[in-house]
Structures are given as structure tokens and as C-alpha cells.
Amino acid sequence: MRGVASKLVATVAGAGFALGAVAAMAETPQAGGELNIVVGSKIPSYDAHIESTFGMIHPIRPFYSTLIRVNPDNPSSPTDFVCDVCEGDVPEGTDNGTTYTFKIRSGITFHDGKPLTAADVKATFDKIVFPPEGIASNRKAYFKMVESIEAPDDTTLVFKLKHPSGTFIPSVAMPFNFIYSKADLDAHGHTWHQTNINGSGPFRFVEHVQGSHVKGERNDNYYHEGKPYLDGYTALSAPKMSIRLQAIRGGRADIEFRGFPPKARDDLVAALGDKITVQESDWNCVLLVTPNHKTKPFDDPRVRRAMSLAVDRHGGSKYLSNIAIVKTVGGIVFPNHPLATPIDELKANIAGYSDDVAGSIEQAKALLAEAGQSDLKFTLLNRGVDQPYKVVGTWLIGQWRKAGMQVDQDVRPTTPFYASLRKQKDFDVSIDFNCQSIVNPIADVSKFLPTAGNNYASFEDAELEKIYDNLLRTANVDEQKILIRQYEKRVLNDLTSQMITLWWYKINPHRSYVKGWKIAPSHYLNQSLDNVWIDKEEKKRHGL
Amino acid sequence: MAQTEIAPLESNTLPRQKTIWDAALRMIRRQPLGSAGLLVIVIMIFGAVFADYVVPYDPEIENFEYMLMPPGTIDETTGATFILGTDSFGRDMFSRLVHGARTALLVGFTASFIGAFVGLVLGVGSAYFGGYVDLIFQRVMDVFMAFPLVIMALAIVAIFGTGTEKVIIAITIPFIPRCARVVRSSALALRELPYIDAARSIGYSHTRIVMRHMVPNVMAPFLIMLTAFVGQAILLEASLSYLGLGVQEPTAAWGLMLQGGAEEFAESAPWVPIWPGVAITLAVFGFNLFGDAVRDVLDPKLRAQN
Numbered sequence: 001m002r003g004v005a006s007k008l009v010a011t012v013a014g015a016g017f018a019l020g021a022v023a024a025m026a027e028t029p030q031a032g033g034e035l036n037i038v039v040g041s042k043i044p045s046y047d048a049h050i051e052s053t054f055g056m057i058h059p060i061r062p063f064y065s066t067l068i069r070v071n072p073d074n075p076s077s078p079t080d081f082v083c084d085v086c087e088g089d090v091p092e093g094t095d096n097g098t099t100y101t102f103k104i105r106s107g108i109t110f111h112d113g114k115p116l117t118a119a120d121v122k123a124t125f126d127k128i129v130f131p132p133e134g135i136a137s138n139r140k141a142y143f144k145m146v147e148s149i150e151a152p153d154d155t156t157l158v159f160k161l162k163h164p165s166g167t168f169i170p171s172v173a174m175p176f177n178f179i180y181s182k183a184d185l186d187a188h189g190h191t192w193h194q195t196n197i198n199g200s201g202p203f204r205f206v207e208h209v210q211g212s213h214v215k216g217e218r219n220d221n222y223y224h225e226g227k228p229y230l231d232g233y234t235a236l237s238a239p240k241m242s243i244r245l246q247a248i249r250g251g252r253a254d255i256e257f258r259g260f261p262p263k264a265r266d267d268l269v270a271a272l273g274d275k276i277t278v279q280e281s282d283w284n285c286v287l288l289v290t291p292n293h294k295t296k297p298f299d300d301p302r303v304r305r306a307m308s309l310a311v312d313r314h315g316g317s318k319y320l321s322n323i324a325i326v327k328t329v330g331g332i333v334f335p336n337h338p339l340a341t342p343i344d345e346l347k348a349n350i351a352g353y354s355d356d357v358a359g360s361i362e363q364a365k366a367l368l369a370e371a372g373q374s375d376l377k378f379t380l381l382n383r384g385v386d387q388p389y390k391v392v393g394t395w396l397i398g399q400w401r402k403a404g405m406q407v408d409q410d411v412r413p414t415t416p417f418y419a420s421l422r423k424q425k426d427f428d429v430s431i432d433f434n435c436q437s438i439v440n441p442i443a444d445v446s447k448f449l450p451t452a453g454n455n456y457a458s459f460e461d462a463e464l465e466k467i468y469d470n471l472l473r474t475a476n477v478d479e480q481k482i483l484i485r486q487y488e489k490r491v492l493n494d495l496t497s498q499m500i501t502l503w504w505y506k507i508n509p510h511r512s513y514v515k516g517w518k519i520a521p522s523h524y525l526n527q528s529l530d531n532v533w534i535d536k537e538e539k540k541r542h543g544l
Numbered sequence: 545m546a547q548t549e550i551a552p553l554e555s556n557t558l559p560r561q562k563t564i565w566d567a568a569l570r571m572i573r574r575q576p577l578g579s580a581g582l583l584v585i586v587i588m589i590f591g592a593v594f595a596d597y598v599v600p601y602d603p604e605i606e607n608f609e610y611m612l613m614p615p616g617t618i619d620e621t622t623g624a625t626f627i628l629g630t631d632s633f634g635r636d637m638f639s640r641l642v643h644g645a646r647t648a649l650l651v652g653f654t655a656s657f658i659g660a661f662v663g664l665v666l667g668v669g670s671a672y673f674g675g676y677v678d679l680i681f682q683r684v685m686d687v688f689m690a691f692p693l694v695i696m697a698l699a700i701v702a703i704f705g706t707g708t709e710k711v712i713i714a715i716t717i718p719f720i721p722r723c724a725r726v727v728r729s730s731a732l733a734l735r736e737l738p739y740i741d742a743a744r745s746i747g748y749s750h751t752r753i754v755m756r757h758m759v760p761n762v763m764a765p766f767l768i769m770l771t772a773f774v775g776q777a778i779l780l781e782a783s784l785s786y787l788g789l790g791v792q793e794p795t796a797a798w799g800l801m802l803q804g805g806a807e808e809f810a811e812s813a814p815w816v817p818i819w820p821g822v823a824i825t826l827a828v829f830g831f832n833l834f835g836d837a838v839r840d841v842l843d844p845k846l847r848a849q850n
Contacts, residue, residue: 319608394793398606
């Protein structure tokens with residue numbers, strides 16, 4: 001009997017070990033295979049220094065390196081950055097936080113065979129931070145604190161800052177800071193990269209067929225050992241969501257990186273069952289309501305406050321998250337960041353965040369009556385994009401209606417929408433957005449400054465400017481928290497200069513044989529694909 | 545003097561006075577499809593006019609507790625009933641469908657009536673005056689007619705913007721040359737008839753001749769165009785709304801309802817796109833059938849055959 005029992009234990013233990021080993025093997029990255037991505041937007045140019053669209057990042061990012069990046073193994077953390085072409089850890093600031101010295105790896109080559117040195121990284125950041133006259137740089141403003149960039153030797157790069165700044169490292173980690181070859185910039189000029197590709201990333205450019213696809217092949221000289229795992233990838237262009245969805249469903253594509261609405265996820269899971277893996281994350285993107293302070297009665301803070309009070313954000317989160325790519329209730333800072341205000345503080349201190357919905361609506365009605373606007377009627381300008389703009393716009397109209405406001409919606413295609421919002425400024429109230437790549441709260445909240453180029457509320461407030469100026473000049477996290485709270489209360493409660501609706505929520509259903517890719521809080525992040533691999537056994541199970 | 549006895553009249557020997565039901569029966573017998581079309585139109589008009597009394601819920605009120613409920617859902621606690629289900633905002637599909645008829649008919653009738661009447665006047669006027677007036681008018685009409693209906697409407701919406709009034713303008717403008725061209729061809733023949741010459745010779749004004757003597761005589765093609773236009777206008781409004789360029793949320797409109805459901809809910813909540821699709825199909829079908837019947841009645845050749 002003892003013999004039988006011991007054999008049984010040995011068998012069970014052996015089986016358990018074998019299963020564990022199989023599981024471990026299954027999660028060991030496998031080399032080979034091609035990844036098919038489907039992308040819902042066009043490529044305006046290949047130059048990331050002037051572009052802001054995922055339509056460029058998703059197909060082109062794998063050809064390039066950056067100085068540092070979000071940790072591809074932990075991209076959901078908004079504060080975990082690792083070196084890409086630099087060595088060791090991301091440096092801490094010295095000289096009271098005004099000097100950052102990066103050690104550049106040796107032995108990196110561009111795809112044309114030339115070595116990558118600190119001089120190339122310097123030339124790249126010179127183009128981004130101090131672009132020559134007439135050369136555009138979309139993210140120049142993020143580097144206002146940079147005084148100089150030096151490359152004393154081939155492996156050393158030094159940034160000198162004018163003052164300590166909590167925004168510097170996140171700004172350097174932005175995925176748009178592709179490293180270009182100094183030789184290319186010197187020989188071909190600063191616009192050459194708009195139409196040409198020569199990077200040092202995990203994949204080499206093969207071809208781009210306009211309107212069809214971009215193809216990349218493995219870079220055998222990639223500097224992160226053993227990577228990339230894939231032999232190559234193809235980024236297929238498919239502007240319509242239904243086509244992208246069917247591409248994954250039919251096995252034509254393996255993954256889409258921007259994200260699908262909840263119903264699309266449910267349909268895919270219902271159709272493919274365990275052949276679909278779903279990754280979800282909060283998204284560093286939020287829709288705002290921007291009243292035009294130059295238009296009556298939106299110059300009256302009581303009216304703006306009433307508008308915010310009437311919106312039940314918690315109810316919206318519960319229900320809209322079933323039909324739209326929005327979910328999280330938050331303030332002006334990305335909700336998962338250490339600098340973000342906890343929800344209980346928001347409920348206690350900010351108009352429109354209370355759980356007492358009926359009480360908030362009564363307050364809204366009272367404020368409107370006090371302002372002589374009990375029968376307030378206005379038009380909400382919105383962008384002609386379903387997810388999540390039109391869904392959120394329609395929801396807001398329903399919310400405002402509960403407080404007695406009568407609101408029409410003027411939905412316009414993107415170009416006329418922006419023309420009205422940014423140039424003509426002929427709107428009453430408009431939907432607006434704040435979408436970023438790296439979570440960089442101090443830089444991200446600059447959107448709410450009256451003097452910010454991308455604030456379309458048309459107002460002035462010296463106190464807000466003063467708080468933000470102090471925020472920019474401190475590297476102390478505790479001070480930053482205090483200042484961010486003051487700034488947020490001023491924007492959302494005291495002035496109600498703009499209103500936050502709901503933070504976006506990213507849903508990425510993909511074929512379960514796609515391994516190694518982890519979702520990040522932005523569709524711009526973690527797109528170099530060097531960690532991605534195909535589980536071949538699993539793929540066979542899909543019949544592909 | 546012999547008296548002739550007059551036999552009392554037997555009531556059954558007199559021809560029975562025709563009632564409206566007789567007329568309806570005769571129409572159903574002669575034009576069964578047209579009658580079906582007319583029935584659809586009458587139901588639509590009734591729904592549109594009495595929408596506020598017919599529907600159980602405000603079509604624009606969001607009620608997320610009931611989002612995407614299937615047709616026939618009854619909430620036993622509140623007694624709320626949704627015979628055609630609810631959409632993604634928890635709005636009652638039946639209420640939105642009935643109110644959608646109001647939008648469809650408002651756009652359909654307004655655009656087609658204005659478009660057809662302006663086209664009528666321009667077409668008859670152009671034929672009557674002839675010469676350079678006719679030449680210039682017709683070349684302008686050629687330019688307008690060179691663009692397909694939808695493309696023309698899209699271009700106009702792009703200029704004027706979205707919203708019910710602007711959609712009406714966008715649909716009205718392309719109708720004008722289409723009606724004018726058809727009416728002009730009939731009016732050209734009229735212009736040569738002696739009674740028009742007689743009217744001129746006794747000094748009637750141009751306006752009087754055109755409006756009182758020519759326009760009534762081109763009514764047959766005009767009415768056929770008009771009924772066809774209503775169906776086309778409803779379809780065009782739905783198309784523009786489907787493309788996001790027409791009527792905007794939260795207004796109930798069939799194209800908008802279809803657009804909100806077709807892509808995302810076709811599988812998980814098929815009733816969201818199906819009902820507005822059925823409503824658009826029925827409405828267009830109804831107006832087309834009725835238009836065909838009107839043509840059959842008014843066209844002398846077809847009437848002779850019948």
C-alpha cells in the first residue's frame with residue numbers, strides 16, 4: 001500500500017513538474033514568425049519629430065531607437081523608465097537636478113551600417129529642442145528647461161537644464177524622439193526623415209505600399225541581445241474599425257494596438273473564445289468640456305460650475321464603459337499616477353464629483369437660476385468621431401438636460417471642428433481632449449493654462465499661471481503634489497474654466513499566440529515590438 | 545284624360561351613391577401596390593403628427609438602466625415595456641422610430657415640395673421664354689445635374705454644415721434641376737399650342753400665362769416627380785445622417801439610429817440597426833409604390849392600356 005501511495009505521489013509530483021515545465025517552456029520567447037498588425041490611420045510622414053499620430057508610430061516605431069523608453073516589461077507603470085541606447089539605469093539629476101549624464105552603448109549601428117554614437121543622439125535632440133529656423137519640432141515646448149546638450153565623447157551625452165524639473169526624464173522617454181543619424185541630418189538636411197527611414201531599431205524597413213502596408217524585417221545587429229524575436233512584421237492599413245475587427249477575427253491580422261470599444265471586444269471573444277487574449281488599461285487620454293469664456297453666459301463661473309455639477313461622472317463610468325472607450329473618473333492628472341488626486345479627495349473638493357447626484361443637480365439648477373439662466377440653451381461643438389467623442393457628447397447632453405439645459409449638438413468632421421475650436425473660436429461649448437504618450441503630469445496639465453497654445457477656453461487667470469510656474473521649478477514630489485492639487489482645484493472647481501469628463505480606457509483584444517507585448521497607458525507606448533513573439537504551437541491551434 | 549300611373553321608384557333600381565370606401569376599394573383593385581404604398585404613407589404621417597401621443601417614452605431621454613434591452617422587454621418592477629427594445633443609451637427604440645418618422649417626413653416633404661415647386665416654375669418659365677433665357681437656365685441646370693444626387697448633397701452639407709435645416713437645403717438644391725428638366729420638356733410642347741398664342745395675343749402677362757395656363761398642364765409629370773422626390777429625400781436624409789453629416793444626436797432620425805448601431809451592435813444587439821433599416825426601407829418603398837400608381841393614373845398612355 002505504501003508503495004502504491006509513494007508511486008502515486010511520485011506520479012502526481014512528476015506530472016506537476018512536467019506541466020510546470022511545459023508552462024515555463026510555453027512562456028519562453030520563441031524566435032521566428034511574422035506579426036501582422038492592423039492600423040486604423042494613415043502615415044502623414046515618417047518623421048516622428050513632427051508627427052503625433054499612432055498611424056505613424058505603430059508601423060514606423062520598430063525601425064528606430066530612443067535614448068530611454070518606458071520599461072517594455074512594465075509599461076503600465078507611469079514612472080518606470082529604462083535605457084534604450086543608453087547603458088545602465090536612467091541617470092538621476094546632479095548639480096541640484098540640473099545635469100543629466102547618459103552613457104551611450106558601444107557597438108550600436110544604424111541600418112545603413114554606420115555606428116551610432118553620442119554625437120547622433122546629440123544631433124537628434126538638437127533637432128527636437130533647438131530646431132533650425134523653418135524646421136518644425138512638435139515637442140520643442142517639452143524641453144523648455146534644457147539649456148544645452150553636449151557630447152564630449154562617443155559614449156557620453158550631457159543635458160544641462162536651466163532649473164530642476166520633474167518633466168525632463170518623462171519628456172526624454174517620449175516615443176517620438178527617434179534617434180537619427182547625424183550623417184543623414186548633415187548630408188540630407190532636417191526634412192529627409194519625413195520620406196526616408198534609417199534607424200537603429202529592432203527591425204529594418206523593407207517597403208511601404210501607400211494605403212496597403214508597411215513591412216519590416218528582423219535587424220540581426222540589434223543591440224538588445226537575442227531580440228527581436230520576430231522575423232518580421234507587416235502593418236496593414238485599414239481605416240474602418242469593422243475591417244480591423246474582421247481582420248483579427250478572420251486571422252488576417254494578429255493584433256491592433258490602438259484599441260477597440262467594449263462591444264467589439266465582446267463580439268471577438270464570443271466568436272473566438274480562448275483564441276483571443278484581452279489586455280485592458282487606463283489610457284492617458286481624457287475628453288474635456290471647454291466653454292468659450294468670451295461668449296455669454298459662459299463668462300459666468302456660476303453657469304460653468306452648474307454645467308460641471310450636472311454631470312454624473314460615476315454613473316457615466318458605470319454605463320458608458322459598456323459602450324465606449326471611456327471609464328475612469330479622475331481629475332486633471334492621469335488617475336494612476338502618484339501625483340493624481342485620490343477619488344475621495346475629488347469627491348470632497350471638486351464640483352461634479354460627489355456621489356450625491358440629486359444634490360448636485362439641485363445645486364446646478366440653483367446656480368443657473370441665480371445667474372438668470374434657468375432656461376439655458378446652447379450648442380455643443382463636437383468632433384465627428386464615434387469613439388468616444390460622439391458617445392460622450394450625447395451622454396453629456398442627456399446629463400445637462402437633467403438640470404434643465406437644452407443643448408443641441410453640432411458635430412463636424414475633424415478639419416472644420418478644429419477650425420472652429422482653434423481658429424474661429426465661434427463655439428459656445430466644445431468637446432476638447434488631452435491625449436499624451438508618456439504620462440508626464442506636470443507637462444500634461446499645461447493644457448489647462450490660459451496661456452497654453454492648446455487651451456481654447458479664451459480666459460485669463462494670473463493665479464493659475466503663478467501656481468504652474470512654481471510647479472515647473474520644483475523637483476520635490478511632495479511640493480509637486482501640493483501645487484498640483486491647488487492647480488486642479490482652481491481649474492475644475494473655483495474657475496471651472498474647463499471640465500473633465502471621463503478618462504479613456506484602452507481595450508486590446510488580440511490573437512492569443514501573440515506573446516510578450518504588454519499594454520501601456522497610451523497607444524503610442526511600447527511599440528518597438530522587440531519583446532513580441534509568436535507562440536507557434538498556439539498559432540497552430542488557431543488553424544493559421 | 546287618361547292618367548298614367550307612375551310606378552313607385554324602387555330604391556334598388558337607382559345607382560347607389562359611391563362612398564369613400566367604394567373609391568378606396570376601387571383603388572385597391574386597380575392599384576394594389578400603390579394602395580399599399582399609400583397605407584404606409586398614411587401610417588407614417590399619422591405617427592409623425594401624433595408622435596407625442598403615440599409613443600410611451602421621450603425619445604431623447606437616456607436611461608442607462610435599460611441599455612440595449614432586446615425587443616419585448618418588460619421590467620416587472622416598474623412595468624416599463626420596450627416593444628422594439630432599447631439602444632445603447634437606454635432609449636426606447638419604438639419611441640425613437642416614431643419620432644424618426646417626423647424627422648424623415650419633415651425633411652422629405654419640405655425638401656421635395658420646395659425643390660419640385662422651384663423646379664416647376666424654373667422649368668416652365670425657361671420653356672416659355674426660350675431663347676437666351678432657356679439656354680442660360682439649361683446650362684446652369686446641366687452643371688448641377690452633372691453631379692450625382694448624393695455627391696451634390698454632400699458638397700452642400702460640407703459648405704452649410706450639419707443640422708435638420710441645413711440637410712433640407714442640401715437635399716432641396718439638387719432636386720430643383722431634376723424637376724425643372726422634366727417639366728421643361730412638357731412645357732416646350734405646350735408653348736406651341738394655339739391657346740398660349742391666344743393668351744399672348746389678348747395681352748395676358750407672362751406670369752399669368754406661365755402660372756395659370758402652362759403650370760396646370762404640366763401637373764402630371766410634376767406630381768410623379770414630387771412623389772418620387774419624397775422617397776428620395778427620405779433616403780438621402782438617412783444617408784447623410786448615417787455618414788454623420790445630417791441630423792445630429794440626440795434628435796431621433798432613422799439614418800442616425802442606423803449609424804449608431806450598424807457597426808458596433810450588429811452582432812450583439814441586432815435590433816438596434818434592424819428597426820431603423822426596416823423603417824427606411826418601408827418608407828422609401830411606400831413612396832415609390834405610390835409614385836408609380838400616380839404615374840399610372842396620370843399617364844394617358846398607361847391609362848388607355850388599363
